[in-house]
Amino acid sequence: MARCAHNAERKIAIRNNLIQNPVFVTGLSRSGKWMLSTILSSFERAEKVNTDYLMEQIIMMRMLGVLRGDVAEYLVRYAVDLAAYNLFIGRNVNIRPGDYTSILKTPGKSSAFAKRLLSEEGKVVRQRIIESDPVFIMLVHDALWHFGVYRDAFPCMKMIHMERHPVDVVYSWFSKGYGSDFARDAFNSTVTVNAGKKQFFYYTAGREDEYSRMSEADRVIRMVRDVSERHRRTYRSLSGDERKMVRIIIFEKFVTDPGPFLKDLAVFLATSASRYTPGVCRQERCPRKPDAQEREKKIKKLKAAASRKAFQALLDMAAEYETANGLK
Numbered sequence: 001m002a003r004c005a006h007n008a009e010r011k012i013a014i015r016n017n018l019i020q021n022p023v024f025v026t027g028l029s030r031s032g033k034w035m036l037s038t039i040l041s042s043f044e045r046a047e048k049v050n051t052d053y054l055m056e057q058i059i060m061m062r063m064l065g066v067l068r069g070d071v072a073e074y075l076v077r078y079a080v081d082l083a084a085y086n087l088f089i090g091r092n093v094n095i096r097p098g099d100y101t102s103i104l105k106t107p108g109k110s111s112a113f114a115k116r117l118l119s120e121e122g123k124v125v126r127q128r129i130i131e132s133d134p135v136f137i138m139l140v141h142d143a144l145w146h147f148g149v150y151r152d153a154f155p156c157m158k159m160i161h162m163e164r165h166p167v168d169v170v171y172s173w174f175s176k177g178y179g180s181d182f183a184r185d186a187f188n189s190t191v192t193v194n195a196g197k198k199q200f201f202y203y204t205a206g207r208e209d210e211y212s213r214m215s216e217a218d219r220v221i222r223m224v225r226d227v228s229e230r231h232r233r234t235y236r237s238l239s240g241d242e243r244k245m246v247r248i249i250i251f252e253k254f255v256t257d258p259g260p261f262l263k264d265l266a267v268f269l270a271t272s273a274s275r276y277t278p279g280v281c282r283q284e285r286c287p288r289k290p291d292a293q294e295r296e297k298k299i300k301k302l303k304a305a306a307s308r309k310a311f312q313a314l315l316d317m318a319a320e321y322e323t324a325n326g327l328k
Contacts (some may be wrong), residue, residue, distance in 0.1 A: 003186040010245075011070050012070045012073075012074045013072055014070070014074060014077065015074065015077060015078065015081075016324050017077050017080065017081050017086070018081050018082045018084055018126055018129045018130060019080050019081055019129070019134075019136050019154075020156050021136075021154065021155065021156040021157055022080050022136045022137075022138055022154055022157050022158075023135055023136060023137045023157070023158045023159075023160065023269060024042070024138050024139075024140050024143045024150060024157060024158070024159045024160070025037045025040065025049075025138070025140070025162070026139075026142065026143035026158045026159060026160065026162070027141075027142075027144075027146060027161050027163060028141070028142065028162075028163075028164070028169055028224065028227060028231075029169075029173065030119055030164070030168070030169050030172035030226065031083045031139055031162040031163060031164040031169060031174075031175065031251060032162045032164055032175075032249075032251040032254070032255075033139050033141075033162050033296075034049070034100045034139065034304070035255075035284045035286070036160065036249065036254070036281060037049040037100070037137055037139045038100055038105055038282050038283075038284055039141070039258070039262070039277065039281055039284055039286070040135070040137055040160075040265065040278055041105065041106045041137055041146055041162075041280075041311065042089065042106065042108075042273070042274055042276045042277040042280040043266065043272065043273055043274060043277065044105065044135075044164050044271045044272050044273070044274050045133065045134055045135050045271050046104075046106075046134070046135040046137060046271065047084075047087060047134045047135065047136050047137060047268075048087070048101065048102075048103055048105065048109070048137075048138070049100055049101050049105070049106075049137050049138075049139055049141070050087065050101065050137060050232065051081050051101055051138065051139050051140075052079050052080075052083055052137045052138065054077070054079070055076055055080070055140075055187040056120070056140055056141060056189070057191055058072050058075045058079070058145075058191075059076065059078055059140075059146050059149050059150075060190065060232075062094075062146075062149050062193060063145075063163075063202070064191065064193075064202055064205060065134035066252075068072060069152065069164065071147060072149060072153075073149075073152050073153045075152040076149070076150070076154075077153050077154070080138065080153075081152075082134070082137055083138070084129055084134070085125060085126070085129070087116075088116060088119075088120070088125050088129055089115035089116055089117075089119055089125055089176035089244055090113055090114075091115055092118035092159065093116075093117070098183070099142050100139075101150075104108060107276045108226045108251075108274065108275075108276045118312050123142040128326030132277060134273050135269050141190075142203075142227060142230075142231070143161070144161045144231045144234055144235060144246065145161065145230040145231050145234050145321070146228065147159065147234050147235075147238065147246075148234075151245070157245065158169065158245060158246075158247075158268060158269060159246045159247070160244055160246075160247045160249060160268075161231065161235075161246060161247070161248045161249065162249050162251055163228075163231075163248060163249070163250055163251060163321075163325075164251035165251070165252060165290075165318065165321060165322075165327075166224055166225075166299055166314065166317040166318050166321055167293070167295055167299055167302070167314065167318050168295065168298065170189075170220055170221055170224050170314060171226050171301070171302060171305060173220045173223070173224060174216065174217055174302065174305065176222045177216075178220055178223070179214075179215075179216035179217060179218075179219040179220040179223075180216050180252050181198075181199075182228075183199040183200055183201055184199045184200075184301065190202065191209060193205045194208075195209065195211070195212050196206030196212070198212055199300055200212075201223065203223065203226060203227055203230070204223065204226075211223075214310075215216070215305070215310075216305070217302060217305035217306035217307075217308055217310065218307050220316075221302075221306060221308065221310045221313055221314050222294050222313075224317075225313060228317070232305065235248070239320070247264070247265065247268055249261060250325045250327075252290050252315040252325070253325065253327075254286070255285070255290065256287055256288070256289060256290070257286055257287055257289060258281055262277070262281075279312065286315065302314060307313060
């Protein structure tokens with residue numbers, strides 16, 4: 001039986017896409033991405049929130065250097081188009097009431113989804129996608145750090161990056177057990193690297209020994225600090241035109257007064273809020289005031305769990321975040 005010859009230099013042809021300008025809503029885990037994505041899904045022409053954790057694995061492996069750029073670009077482009085096509089024929093539609101990817105989270109669009117279940121397949125659907133020019137929202141993690149991979153795949157994409165107070169993020173990660181053995185958990189959706197008998201998230205690569213000596217709380221503080229700094233460095237490295245592709249949203253400012261942000265995002269996405277948007281904002285508890293007393297409780301718990309050095313690093317991160325964003 002003849003075998004195909006392997007050519008390591010062969011470059012994958014990049015396919016033409018139906019979705020040329022996806023909207024990637026991103027940020028650290030627990031930064032408020034779901035809240036913002038849900039609100040944006042109420043905009044005119046916007047589709048429901050989409051996720052593809054397998055696609056994110058591709059991005060992570062590209063960042064580790066174990067996957068070629070042309071391969072990653074092809075797979076990411078295909079993943080977005082496949083998600084859009086399936087959505088437009090009602091395939092794999094989620095109707096779980098509590099899930100953020102459920103069609104029940106996008107009020108006013110249930111009838112459209114019902115029609116899609118009975119629609120034709122094939123070229124007519126592809127033409128419908130092109131003509132409707134949807135605001136196609138995908139929720140992804142840490143995409144600002146990975147900006148180059150997303151830009152190469154989608155030169156016309158838009159990216160909305162959420163930032164949240166580091167105390168809230170660290171406390172959430174610590175409570176979820178991200179500093180323990182969560183990397184080995186079957187429910188973990190982040191690429192991991194081996195460090196002896198332990199596993200750590202891919203963004204610790206090259207510093208596994210250092211991370212292995214830390215306590216759970218110290219490890220979480222360091223991970224949040226390291227990934228946040230990667231986001232900042234990447235954004236500072238972008239050209240003027242590339243920065244026009246990105247919006248950075250401060251969680252605390254958004255939830256306090258979402259109106260100005262939503263107006264700006266409507267212009268950014270070339271659409272407008274719908275009559276359902278105010279209701280979705282209320283559903284997501286916007287506007288609301290961040291609870292300062294609750295944050296103080298989190299600080300006390302983290303102080304008890306972290307080393308003095310790591311806790312001071314957290315306080316420094318918090319002070320820098322508050323000063324930079326006018327939250328003091």
